[in-house]
Amino acid sequence: MGETPHRSADAGTGGTRVTQSHEWPAGASARVAEAPVSTRSPGGTGLGGGGALPRSRKFGAERAFRGLTLAAGTAVLVIIAAIAIFLIAKAVPALRANTENFWTYEGWSPNETEPKFGIGTLAFGTVLSAALALLMAVPVALGIALYLSHYAPRRLGTALGFLIDLLAAVPSVVFGLWGRDIFINPVRDFSVWLNKYFSWLPIFGGDGPFGKSIMLGALVLAIMVLPIITSLSREVFLQTPTANEEAALALGATRWEMLRTAVLPYGRPGIIAAMMLGLGRALGETIALAMTLGITFGVSFNLIQSGGNTIAANIANAFGEANETGRGALIASGLVLFTITLIVNITARAIIHRRREFTESAA
Amino acid sequence: MAKRVSASNVTAYYGGFKAIENINLTVEPKTVTALIGPSGCGKSTFLRSINRMHEVLPGARVEGSLTIDDQDIYDRDVDVTAVRRTIGMVFQRPNPFPTMSIFENVVAGLKLNGVRKKSILEDAAEKALRSANLWDEVKDRLGKPGAGLSGGQQQRLCIARTIAVEPQVVLMDEPCSALDPISTLAIEDLMFQLKDKFTIIIVTHNMQQAARVSDRTAFFSIEKTGDPGRLIEYDNTQKIFSNPSMKKTEDYITGRFG
Numbered sequence: 231m232g233e234t235p236h237r238s239a240d241a242g243t244g245g246t247r248v249t250q251s252h253e254w255p256a257g258a259s260a261r262v263a264e265a266p267v268s269t270r271s272p273g274g275t276g277l278g279g280g281g282a283l284p285r286s287r288k289f290g291a292e293r294a295f296r297g298l299t300l301a302a303g304t305a306v307l308v309i310i311a312a313i314a315i316f317l318i319a320k321a322v323p324a325l326r327a328n329t330e331n332f333w334t335y336e337g338w339s340p341n342e343t344e345p346k347f348g349i350g351t352l353a354f355g356t357v358l359s360a361a362l363a364l365l366m367a368v369p370v371a372l373g374i375a376l377y378l379s380h381y382a383p384r385r386l387g388t389a390l391g392f393l394i395d396l397l398a399a400v401p402s403v404v405f406g407l408w409g410r411d412i413f414i415n416p417v418r419d420f421s422v423w424l425n426k427y428f429s430w431l432p433i434f435g436g437d438g439p440f441g442k443s444i445m446l447g448a449l450v451l452a453i454m455v456l457p458i459i460t461s462l463s464r465e466v467f468l469q470t471p472t473a474n475e476e477a478a479l480a481l482g483a484t485r486w487e488m489l490r491t492a493v494l495p496y497g498r499p500g501i502i503a504a505m506m507l508g509l510g511r512a513l514g515e516t517i518a519l520a521m522t523l524g525i526t527f528g529v530s531f532n533l534i535q536s537g538g539n540t541i542a543a544n545i546a547n548a549f550g551e552a553n554e555t556g557r558g559a560l561i562a563s564g565l566v567l568f569t570i571t572l573i574v575n576i577t578a579r580a581i582i583h584r585r586r587e588f589t590e591s592a593a
Numbered sequence: 594m595a596k597r598v599s600a601s602n603v604t605a606y607y608g609g610f611k612a613i614e615n616i617n618l619t620v621e622p623k624t625v626t627a628l629i630g631p632s633g634c635g636k637s638t639f640l641r642s643i644n645r646m647h648e649v650l651p652g653a654r655v656e657g658s659l660t661i662d663d664q665d666i667y668d669r670d671v672d673v674t675a676v677r678r679t680i681g682m683v684f685q686r687p688n689p690f691p692t693m694s695i696f697e698n699v700v701a702g703l704k705l706n707g708v709r710k711k712s713i714l715e716d717a718a719e720k721a722l723r724s725a726n727l728w729d730e731v732k733d734r735l736g737k738p739g740a741g742l743s744g745g746q747q748q749r750l751c752i753a754r755t756i757a758v759e760p761q762v763v764l765m766d767e768p769c770s771a772l773d774p775i776s777t778l779a780i781e782d783l784m785f786q787l788k789d790k791f792t793i794i795i796v797t798h799n800m801q802q803a804a805r806v807s808d809r810t811a812f813f814s815i816e817k818t819g820d821p822g823r824l825i826e827y828d829n830t831q832k833i834f835s836n837p838s839m840k841k842t843e844d845y846i847t848g849r850f851g
Contacts, residue, residue: 384651473688477751480646481702481758482678491701495692 317561324558332562337527338544340559341552347559349541349566351527356540356567359444359519360512362533363451368505371456375463376489391464398457406521409450410442414522417446421534436535442524444538450522451515455508462507466500467493499582506578513571516542541567595622595792596662596679596761598643603659604821605638608652612638614821615657618811620762625784625793627803627830630813631845635822636796639813640764643794644680645673661761678706681760685767687747689739689754696735698750702758717757725753726783745776752783756791763787765795769802781806800846804834812842 325332327345335348374394378387421440428434470493478488494501520543524536545560552560598620605613613635620626628636641647642655645666659666666676689698699718700708708714718735722728727749731742739750748768755763765784769777784793784806797803803810811827826833826842837843 471688471691473684473686474690476646476649476684477688477690477754478701478705479649480644480677480682480684481705481754482674482676483705484674487705491705492690495690498692 317565320558321562321565322558324555325562327555328559336529338548338559340556345555345559348527349563351529352539352541352544352563353566353570354529355444355523355538356513356542356570358531359448359451359523359538359540360509360515362444362448363455363512364505364509366448367452367456367459367508370452371459371504371508372463372501374456374460375467376493378460378464379467380485380489380493391461394457394460396457397453398461402454402515402518403521405450405454406518409446409518409522413450414441414446417441417443417449421445424534433531433533436532439536440534442522442536442538443532443534444523445533447519447523447538447540448533450518451512454515454518455512458511459504459508462504463497463501466497466504469500470496502578502581506575509574510571513567513574514542515540516546519543520546595790597622598680598762598792598794599660600639600643601658601660603639603642603655603657605635605642605647605655606653607638607650610819611821613642613813614823616824618824618827620792620794620809622792623788623790624808625788625795625806626809626811627807628794628796628811628813629798629800629803629845630822630825631815632798633818633822634813634815636811636813637766638822640766640794640796641682643762643764644682645676646682678702678758679760680762680764681755681758683748683752683755683763683765683768686771687744687751689742689747689750691738691740693739694736695731695739695742695750698739699753699757701754706758718753721753721757722750724756724787725749726779726786727753743776745772745779748772748776748780749783752780752787756787760791762792762794765793767796767798770798777802800834804830810834812837812839812845814841814845 324340324345328340328347329344330337330346330348332347332349334350335346336351338347338352339345340347374390378391378394382390418441421434421443422438424434425436425438425440429436474492474496475488478491481491483491519540523538523540523543525539525543525547526537527539528537530537541563545564548556549560600619601617603613603616604611616635616639628640630636638647643659643666645655647653647655655667661679665671666680689695690701693701696715696718699721700714703714703717708717719728719732722731727746730746731750739747742750748771752763752768769780772780781802784795787793788808795803795806807830809827810830810833812825812833813822814825815822826837826839828838832838833842834846837846
């Protein structure tokens with residue numbers, strides 16, 4: 231063993247040669263010395279050496295960037311405050327003029343001399359259609375994401391992932407047109423079938439007409455939120471540490487058990503975030519729903535009868551012919567929608583936060 | 594509990610690259626066998642072939658035959674998950690499931706086997722944690738995240754997780770390479786105790802460790818980069834480290850690798 235240090239010194243590719251190549255060749259350092267272009271060149275005193283320490287600069291890029299970022303941050307607050315003030319200022323007079331209860335009245339006629347409008351049915355339709363869309367989209371989206379990340383051959387996965395992303399690029403008005411003119415036919419047939427065999431369930435009851443229903447709106451919404459949930463979940467699933475997947479497999483897990491033990495729990499916060507983004511889009515979706523829903527005012531859990539309405543769809547449909555009070559009423563409804571979205575987001579954050587102890591130590 | 598592992602003409606590939614060639618060796622029950630050799634010589638590949646983890650990687654495959662007590666684990670009728678339950682594995686880096694508590698980590702394998710009853714799981718968890726010399730350190734915080742433990746504790750947690758399903762053979766892929774000397778010592782002590790029950794095969798880069806913990810040592814090497822790894826010598830650890838029969842082995846263990 232006495233020889234070992236000596237041996238290892240010039241073992242392998244030859245230690246001495248390696249050290250030499252790190253040093254500056256004689257010619258190069260000479261050239262640097264002749265033409266001292268910058269203080270960062272390896273010749274001369276070097277970056278960290280020699281001479282008195284320079285004074286810190288009063289106005290450098292550091293301060294400039296600090297100011298810029300501060301301004302950008304402040305701008306967000308100012309814009310939000312400006313919007314809020316504008317919305318509230320417009321909404322309050324309309325709400326004062328309302329002759330019915332804003333929360334419970336079932337109808338929307340703010341342009342009359344005695345304005346009557348209520349948000350209840352619209353808020354109900356908004357939440358129902360969005361929740362239904364999410365209910366249908368999430369299992370499919372997670373299935374696609376798991377397939378793309380863990381089952382599909384890599385090339386196929388990439389290609390399919392790209393296609394899914396393309397789906398997100400389709401404008402919502404196109405979805406609306408497609409839903410209103412084409413997709414409505416199979417949905418109507420399906421609704422009739424559901425009504426025939428399951429009319430004892432209130433959600434599938436009624437005597438028709440079927441077609442432009444909550445079901446159609448929610449299905450179109452589901453297709454629209456599918457890509458965002460899919461691609462986000464897929465990203466999260468792909469980030470699962472290989473070590474954890476192997477740990478599950480080495481314990482004798484089948485592939486599905488491995489997904490359940492290692493991948494899904496690891497991706498849980500990401501899945502929730504993806505769902506919330508999808509829900510946000512579903513809640514705020516305007517034109518596709520304005521085109522596919524039956525536009526009625528009433529609280530009903532019936533999914534297949536023509537009808538349904540949402541806050542955003544109502545704004546799109548009613549804004550054109552609205553007078554001063556009408557616009558104020560729509561703005562008030564917009565504030566309610568904003569509140570709903572806010573509550574959803576806060577809930578989602580609370581869910582993610584609850585298991586933070588586990589997710590943080592995972593990082 | 595422990596079974597004999599026997600490899601004959603095992604050759605493993607990563608796609609078109611042949612990583613190991615014609616490995617023949619037999620590991621007796623209730624012994625610790627160390628696999629040593631330079632980086633890239635295929636010892637980890639061989640280890641992963643023993644519980645069919647090698648084939649998890651895309652394009653990876655194994656030829657030849659590997660038996661535990663005369664049953665070929667590469668037989669077409671054999672359920673791969675059953676193989677991995679019989680032959681447990683501890684990895685180089687501690688890899689507890691980050692979303693699970695200490696308790697959930699230990700019983701993860703049992704749950705995969707369909708054990709649901711709480712009392713059984715609790716007993717098994719305590720037994721496995723005691724066997725892994727971790728019980729006293731974690732008994733008051735079984736509900737805390739497994740990833741919150743120190744590196745050495747995490748590795749012992751992973752060992753507990755592996756032995757909780759009561760495998761026949763335990764494979765360890767450089768289990769101490771990410772640990773400090775004190776944690777390493779704890780794991781080495783543990784190996785001494787575990788070999789009463791299990792057949793242990795350990796890959797290590799640390800030759801002192803191989804000399805300390807193992808009964809038999811297998812030395813793997815490659816001719817040059819790109820060549821498949823081969824088994825050069827397999828003998829009692831004492832013999833390998835005092836009087837190896839092959840020149841290559843002697844060169845390697847004395848530091849004259851070349």
